[in-house]
Amino acid sequence: MHKEFLMGNQAMALGALAAGVDVVAGYPGTPSTEILDTIAKRNPGDVYVEWSVNEKSALEVAAGASYAGARSLVTMKCVGLNVAADPLMSLEYIGVKGGMVIVVADDPGPISSQTEQDTRTFAQFSKVPCLDPSGVAEAYAMMGDAFELxxxxxxxxxxxxxxxxxxxxxxxxxxxPDEYQATSPEGFVKDASRWVIFPRLSVRAHADIERRNAELSHELSGYARNRIDWERGHGDAAPKDDAAAMGARTSRKAIATHGINYTYVRDNLAEGECRVLRVATPFPFPDDLALDFLQGVDEVLCVEELDPVIERALVALAGRRHLDVAVRGKLTGDVKPSGENSVEYVGGVIDKFLGRGEGRAALAADPAVGAAEPPQLPVRPPVLCAGCPHRASFYAVKRAMRGKKTIFCGDIGCYTLGNAHPLDMCDTCLCMGAGINIAQGVGHVEPDTHCFAFVGDSTFFASGITGVVNAFYNQANMTLCVLDNATTAMTGHQPHPGTGWTAMGQKVTPVSIERVLRAIGLTTVETVDPLDLEATARTVARVDAEPGVKAIIFRSPCVFLYRPSAQSHVDPARCVGCQRCVKQLGCPALVPQADGRVAIDGSQCTGCTLCEQVCPTGAISGGVRV
Amino acid sequence: MSEASVTTVTPQAAGEKDGAMRADIVLCGTGGQGTVLASRLLATAAMQHGLPVKTAETIGMAQRGGSVFSHVRIGEGVAGPMIGRGRADLLIAFEPAEAVRQLGFLKPGGTVVASNRAVVPVSAMTGGPAYHLDEVMSYLRTTVDRLVVVDAADAERELGSAKVLNVLLLGAAARTGAIGFTVEDVGRAMHACVPERFWELNDRALAYSERYV
Known part of the structure; x- marks a missing residue:
């Protein structure tokens, strides 16, 4: 054993290595990405690890490994589970041989996701047992527990x-590393009655699963990480039986919570102030433990993020056992229905619930700020980096299509940021790969609209290809724009099938986007350097005018992948202060000065030359295109 | 905010038992400014004193030039990594508007160490809310009693690099006594976390922070 200062994701990775994981597969997505990154980095050498093409592939690769008796790990973000849902639902019926853990990182807020979906609810739906850690140390330990289970x-x-x-x-x-568990997978043993899903097997498996989960609910009530803090607590000073004597009965109150919210609750309670149930296994729910917790309690506050999973479970238990207990939380409006909780928000909810009055809530409401009105602050949404080739691609298409009736369907990645002013080049964004199909749908309704779909290179491989096949075969009219920056940029530069390297560090043959598109049947597949503005805009105009499905690949590397060789400079004598560069491009390296002229921020400029090509007076020069 | 009851943590003498030290620190800035490394340095200093430490980082889309923050919680009796509003002992701001944005985390009487160099977002140049640095600075000056303003432009001229802002801010913060660490503690943590070829520059930045006593 040794001590390390670790991120929760790194802790889970090391937990999996300690548990002797054999095969790891995942698709990047915030906030899950560092788990697999860490396994690739800390691989003792005998672990197979891959960035899969998408979450469905990852889960199926892991399932195969597990069929062969190996321990497998799959990692993804919350919405990634939607992509992996098809194999998952069936896999639960088939079951596994080697231990298989699926880490799904949920994103209350949401901070970096499309939805606030709750994997605890997905666990109930898919009937897959679920562990919910409250901190880094627990995330590490739970990885081992999950493999055992x-x-x-x-x-x-x-x-x-x-x-x-x-x-x-x-x-x-x-x-x-020398303490890591050793595994010796038995290998795949043929047995069609076990590994081939048929209705006859399914109905039997379904019954087995329900029986098992009932059994698991009992077992998990004894799981040490499901626990009750402070048996005695709020209101215990006035026992129920003496209530009449006291004139007014003091209500006995308790709090049920989970995950990071457990730390918010604990940081807002004095030692022993209130009985607290911490639910570490939201599914199967630890009914026996929860019944112990509810014993003698009049009111329970459920402090949860995302879905009211604990609240519903307690309401069901109380109903089934005819318990006289009021269960409060999201369903009763005591806790907000959406968004991320915080220490002070939970403090305020607890103050109200326990009748603690002004105390801590007042502290939370008074942000240490005096009477002065705070100044207006600039808004700071994330933006495309200085020199980002996506900016050039969007700008070229915008310029080529000016004055025409268009729709620009976006997708998931850094290039979603093309929606921001002044580019305004992302009219729709739904989920991975959706833009390609949405463009077709709009085109079927509005044949006079020029339909564009923008998709990144990683997203193209993840779930874009089927959309192109659909478009080509079903006679759509659209222009596919593949923004190929040679990496999965938004999540921290993971490899994908177009990059030519793998999570194992091997150099491999990349899959050619052009050849995939030509193989589907597209006859117009153009590749452009988006940093050459004129040529790119000309190509866009020409390709747009062709009928059917055609593609343009905008190829230029992410600015994180190279060291710029030169930077652009503004000649103050020639800059007339029109700020056309700033207003058209929105590049963070272009900074207007007090006199209206523009200067270039040397700490950011990559010398991409886009502003040089936009400047009407030729005042900017010095950059060198990669 | 002119409370007399200031309860900042006092620095621990070397070799003294640090068991009683508790400090909640919020760092803030914009994506790419180096808040994550600064939080790492504080955590390392805490561990070098044998103190438990928990931190929380902004990782993801906001790193593309958005508002970012780190929370650092040092000492015993801390359940989670997140600091509640109105509860931080110290706010270290890499950017003045971000200092104002996160000021609500500061407890009454808390300390703010802030760079005075504005990072003007694209939105402020393309029709979004404008950035008035003078208003931001005067708000900080009138609202925060214990305010240390680090002149980033001066420091860059003097030190020949803008990349040491994080270590400079930590040095200035240490000199306020608000985190219980000395400048030497920050130096030791820096040596443990940063490649040796950068030590000299960062050591100079720490020495330079003396002017903010």
């Missing part, structure tokens, strides 16, 4: 941290 019951198991656990850091004890 998976092998004992032959089921995949969810481990579902949320952002503040994923990206929280703590110094924790972790195993040395």
């Amino acid at each position: 998976s092998e004992k019951y032959h089921t995949p198991v969810f481990l579902r941290p949320t952002t503040r656990v994923d990206h929280g850091y703590e110094a924790i004890d972790v195993a040395d």
Whole structure:
């Protein structure tokens, strides 16, 4: 054992290595990405690790490994589970041999996701057991617990941290590499009655799963991480039986919570102030423990993020057992229905629930600020980096299509930021790969609209290709714009099938986007350097005018992948202060000065030359295109 | 905010037992400014004193030039990594508007160490709310009693690099006594976290922070 200061995601990675994981597969997505990154970095050498093409592939690769008796780990973000849902739902019926843990990182807020979906609810739907860690040390330990549980019951198991656990850091004890558990997978043993899903097998498996989960609910009530803090607590000073004597009965109150919210609750309670149930296994729910917790309690506050999972479970228990207890939370309006909780928000909710009055709530409401009115602050949404080739691609298309009736369907990645002013080049964004199909749908309704779909290179491989096949075969009219920056940029530069390297560090043959498109049947597949503005805009105008499905690949590397060789400079004598560059491009390296002229921020400029090409007076020069 | 009851943590003498030290620190700035490394340095200093420490970082889309923050919680009796509003002992701001944005986290009587160099977002140049640095600075000056303003332009001229702002801010913060660490503690943590070829520059930045006593 040794101590390391680790991010929750790194802790889960080391937990999996300590548990002797054999095969790891995942698709990047905030806040989950560092788990697999860390396994690739800390690989003792005998672990197979891959960035899969998408979450469905990852889960299926892991399932195969698990069929062969190996321990497998799959990592993804919350919405990634939607992509992996198809194999998951069936896999729960088939079951696994080697332990299989699926980490799904949920994102209350949401901070970096499209939805606020709750994997605890997905666990109920898919019937897959789920562990919910409250911190870094626990995330590490739960990884081992999850593998044990998976092998004992032959089921995949969810481990579902949320952002503040994923990206929280703590110094924790972790195993040395020579302490890592050794596994020796038996290999795949043919048995069609076990591994081939048929209706006959499914109905039997369904019954087995329900029986097992009922059994698991009992077992998990004894799981040490499901626990009650402070048996005695709020209101116990006035026992129920003496209530009449006291004139007015003091209500006995308790709090039920989970995950990072458990730390918010604890940081807002004095020692022993109130009985607290911490639910570490939201599914199967630890009914027995929860009944102990409800014993003698009049009111329970459920402090949860995302869905009211604990609240519903307690309401159901109270109903089934005819308990006289008021269950409060999201369903009763005591806790907000959406968004991320915070220490002070939870403090305020607890103050109200316990009748603590002004105390801490007042502290939370008074942000240490005096009477002075705060000044107007600039808004700071994330933006495309200085020199980002996506800016050039969007600008070229915008310029080429000016005055025409268009729709620009966007997708998931850095290039979603093309929606911001002044580019305004993202009319729709739904989910990975959706833009390509949405463009077709709009085109079927509005044949006079020029339909464009923008998709990144990683997203193209993840779920864009089927959309192109659909468009081509079903006779759509659209222009596909693949923004190929040679990496999965938004999540921190993971490889994808177009990059030519793998998570194992191998150099491999990249999959050619052009050849994939030509193989589908597209006859117009143009590749351009988006930093050459004139040529790119000309190509866009020409390709747009062609009928059918055609593609343009905008190829230029992400600015994180190279060291710029030169930077642009503004000649103050020639700059007339029109700020056309600033207003057209919105590049963070272009900074207007007090006199209206523009200067270039040397700490950001990559010398991409886009502003040089936009400047009407030729005042900017010096950059060199990569 | 002119409370007399200031309860900042006092620095621990070397070798003294640090068990009683508790400090909640919020760092803020814009994506790419180096708040994550600064929070790492504070955590390392805490661990070098044998103190428990928990931190929380902004990782993801906001790193593309958005508002970012780190929370650092040092000492015993801390359940989670997040600091509640109105509860931080110290706010270290890499950017003045971000200092104002996160000021609500500061407890009454808390300390603010802030760079005075504005990072003007694209939105302020393309029709969004404007950035008035003078208003931002005067608000900080009138609202915060214990305010240390670090002149980033001066420091860059003097030190020949803008990349040491994080270590400079930590040095200035240490000199306020608000985190219980000395400048030497920050130096030790820096040596543990940063490649040796950058030590000289960062050591100079720490020495330079003396003017903010």
